[in-house]
Amino acid sequence: MDNIAGKKSSLTWAVHLSVAALVIIWLIPTLGLLVSSFRTVEQISASGWWRALFPAEQNLTLRTAPPETQVQEGGVFVIEGNLFAVAGETPTQISAFGISAREVSAFAPGDTAELRRGGQITVATNGDYRLTNTEAFDGDRGARVFVTATVPPDFTLDNYDYVLFSGDARDGMGRAFLSTLTVTIPATVIPILIAAFAAYALAWMEFPGRALLIAFIVALLVVPLQLALIPLLSLHNAIGIGKGYLGVWLAHTGFGMPLAIYLLRNYMAGLPRDIIENARVDGATDFQIFTRIILPLSFPALASFAIFQFLWTWNDLLVAMVFLIDATGETTVMTRQIVELLGTRGGNWEILATAAFVSIAVPLLVFFTMQRYLVRGLLAGSVK
Amino acid sequence: MTRSFMVGAAALAFTASGALAQDLMVPVGEGPFNWDSYQAFADATDMSGEDLTIFGPWLAGEAAAFENLVAYFNAATGAGATYVGSDSLEQQIVIDAEAGSAPNLTVFPQPGLARNLAARGFLEPLPADLADWTRENMAAGQSWVDLGTYANADGQDEFYGFFFNVNVKSLVWYIPENFEDFGYDVPTTMEEFTALMDQMVEDGETPLCVGLGSGGATGWPATDWVEDLMLRTQPPEVYDAWVANDMPFDDPRVVEVIELYGSFTGNDDYVAGDANATATIDFRESPLGLFESPPSCMMHRQASFIPAYFPEDAELGVDVDFFYFPAYAGRDLGTPVLGAGTLFAITNPTPAAEAFIAFLQTPFAHEVMMAQDGFLTPLLSANPEAYANDTQRGLGEILTSATTFRFDASDLMPGAVGAGSFWTGMVDFSSGTKDAATVASEIQASWP
Known part of the structure; x- marks a missing residue:
């Protein structure tokens, strides 16, 4: 009973050591990729990245x-x-x-x-x-x-030069970067807007069939989005949206919605009932409760979903290929640009490694600015 | 939202400035090109203001080469043709065709998928006289017509696929200076080839580098070996019967060929590294063994596109060269050539799409592509002078002088076999876990 309260466990060092070991194991592939991104293709095929350092x-x-x-x-x-x-x-x-x-x-x-x-x-x-x-x-x-x-060890910046600056402005990485932002920002904001309203209604408004509706939305989480690709694209073509930014925003919104509603509803349902009832007694309408109380309190959950959705749309290739990129070549995204750099038969390792680091730059920035909400949001709905 | 529109506007501005930068590779009238055919086409065709979308499998360098050709088409006709490449064309074209947003022209990497789409009514037949034109103007013309003819939705045969960009698979790559150092001669018959391999083993060298790895498609280089050996041990009719499954896959003749393949690559003396582990070596990396110091192998059998994976400073024809994967002198089967190729089909008909197909009939269109690496053509009227180097020219000659040309069997077989059990079966056989007869009967069982 020595180690209950106020006293550190004597095994703390073991915990720290195993955490450090796990972190190192997780980081080794990334380190390998980083080293490879500074090597030429001949070097990569001749020897392992760990030998590049000596x-x-x-x-x-x-x-x-x-x-x-x-x-x-x-x-x-x-x-x-x-x-x-x-x-x-x-x-x-x-x-x-x-x-x-x-x-x-x-x-x-x-x-x-x-x-x-x-x-x-x-x-x-x-x-x-x-x-x-x-x-x-x-x-x-x-x-x-x-x-x-x-x-002696020999490193080169040529790969980065190739990935970032090859091609003219028409099909360079810069244009793909702007396109990707054009896709991801609305595709993150729109689902949050819609899902927040839905989550509030499902959490705090009484109406018949609410539990069934929630169960139905949760059930949608297990439907693979690949099922919807062809019907949805036919629909877009039939109603005149065709392939383009509007189409890809709608598709990302639809595909992200079940998780968004589920995550936000669980968080909102966990907010203290007293506050909301007090507000009702004071004469607040549902809309006022939503905007003045629920939204500010749900900020961690909103932020964590925003990170999820942003990362998923940023890294997405499939949805962009189906709903955005048509054969005119006017639109592209970074993921597609990277695939194109890999060449017809793929396998350009040095480009793959370099492109990985170019492509994760923005998600890393988003993650570090919003990470304190992520952990809180991850716990949303699991513990109270 | 304002922000995203501004970003969109910036992207548009980028596009506009890029369109001006599209220059012609060679000014009109220069170089060993058939400018008359270009000029005649330009005079006869006016597609001003017409858009044309072309979707294909080429990326990076190969895409840039094809875009050079598209630029000439735009200059000649005033059309706005654009090319977009994808590494997942097989999936994407099906989605786009089903959903009704197909590009005008699609470049299929192999006939199987085009046949599939034709049967579902997504392809438009090519102009009626094109089949005759192909028969007359291309080496082994009838075989190209046959490969491009599929049943339509009503079961009627129509000519859909126009072959453009062919590669030759029956090649062995080697380093001439290594052969000089050891005093080896280039073999001209299969008997000499096997004797040379034994000589190399005797000298303490390793004859072959073999790599079957290719991600999800691991095993295809072994199918090429088997097909090449099939053409060298059996008459072409047997090959055709095998492709059509009129001769079952577990026929003793097929098993014999698979075993023959095993005699080349299943032997630690003949193959660099562990002969049972060839499936773990990536096909893009295995030719690098030729260039190592000391060389880890002397020869590498692979198709004409492989120089793209040679070290950058290796000069074709000087630092590294090829010879024809020889035929058995004792079997009297001529000089069979195995190849593959991409074909154009109209997936969304417009006048500009037909004009582009007509453009591909000019010798000029082939010569522009020949002048860039990695393009071979069976078109007889194309000027061989246009090839970028002697190696390319030599490859082109193999193609135009073949007594028998056969298309890659695995590309012609149903997808479940040609892009499935044939690959995995060859991996099982190469790794020594199953014998040839077992593999052959398993592949036959998977035939749909």
Whole structure:
């Protein structure tokens, strides 16, 4: 009975440790994605992201300068230069080199190797090479040199440059960003407006069939929205809305409504009955009670639903593809823009990682500004 | 609400400024293009003020290449044609067609879906003379007509699909300098190919990189192998019977081909890494083994689109090249070529849609696409000089000189097989959990 009140449990440290461990486990994939977003596609397929942070020994395939750069020194034709400079790579230290795919590290730096096509090559530790031959080198490509080198960590901002600034204004990320805002802000505000009224009525106004209506709305939560895609789009086409912003706002409103009403009704039903009855006694109408008392008190629930709806509409691709994006290419959203950057057969990993961070920037901002309401709102209806 | 309208207005302003920036790839009259056909088309067609929407599977670079062609169509006719790509075209076009908001033209990535939509009455037949035109002007013309002809809602056969952009699958990619280092020659018969593989193993090298992974479509590269080997061991009639299921999937001839595939890729000596784990290697990453130092494999059998996944600095034809996946000299089946391709169909008829199909009949339209990477055409009148590089030209020649051209069987089989049990069956077989006979009979059982 030592640890009941006023005394900290001796197991607090175990709780803290396990929380820290869980947080780290949760963050590792995100960290991997972050590191990958600064790497090139070759680096990503060559090694894991955790190796990107440290220097690693790698086998590189480099090339000497082409034969057209050869000079004649006495009776000997010479091509000289630095392997890393030719390839445009960061200079580093070489520990071995080779001239055939058969044995890529046959020679130590400073050794002289006989080329199969005639001539000798010497490669120094810093990548300087000297090719010599008694006859002129022909062909239009330099000789391949395989080197084993320790490559320092190398990060690039190219992926971000590509994701953010590729394409002109017509189909760039900037336009997609504005479009996404055009979709998400009304698609968040409209359902909240409607659901707040409905939730008040279902929580505090007496009318026959109220319980059934609530049960019906809760039941709608289990209906997958995919069922409604084709009928709803036919309806939009039939009444002349077609594909466009109005259509996608209505669709998001409809799909978000059951959860919104359910969440807000449960919260409002938990508000103290005394306040509302006092207001009634003082002669307040339902509308006054709603605007003056219920709405201010329900702010945490409204905010938490706003976060939910905002995140869902921000990340949505399916509803936007069906109700917004038509074949004229005039409208787009960020999620679609990202899919397009991934290419016809997908699999552009570096773009995926980068796009993930670009796309979560705004939701993160929304989350951190409103997060204190989120936890309160999450508990709405669960405990009183 | 005011705010959202302002945002919308800003988006519109962006659009307006972008429309001006659409330039032509090459000025009219320059380059190895058939400008006469362009000019004749431009003179004969006036679509000023007409809008045209085109929906297709191409994204990113491939979309940009096609948009270059669309720009010429707009310049020639005054129309306002736009292209939109999607990676989920298969689902989206069905939703749009059902709901009545289909685009004017749809580019189908394979015939199965187009056949399906034709049967439900969502496609408009192409102009009557186009089938004859295709027969006369394209290499293996009749096979393109057959692949584009489907039953309509009343069960009548009509010509719906116009093939544009074909890829060749019967290719093996390799690094010429690696072959030089080891003294290997490019094999011209399948017997030489298998001897070369054994030679590589003897030299301590690994012949093949195989990767079957492709997300939800994992297994399709193995179906290409099986189809290619089928064309090399059986006459084309057997292949056709197999596609139509007139010959059951568990026929001994099919089982034999699956086992033949296993003899290439089910052997740790022949395949880089664990031969039972090829399904875990992504098809986009497996060719990179060629470029490693030291190389983890010497050859990679894959279609003509794969250079898109080669390292950026690898130059086609110099750093990396291809040879035709050879046929058995002893079997006398000619030089069969396996391929696939995208087809245009009219999903929402307008004069501009028909004009665009007519535009695709000009050699010029093909040449503009050929000048950009990753496009091959069976059109005989297109100038091979227009190809961007020798590798593309070589691929084009394989296509126009094929004695037998057959379309990817898995694209022609019903979706439940061609995009389902055939893929998963090949994954089961490749991972060694089931033998060829079991896999074949399971696939046959899943045939609808």
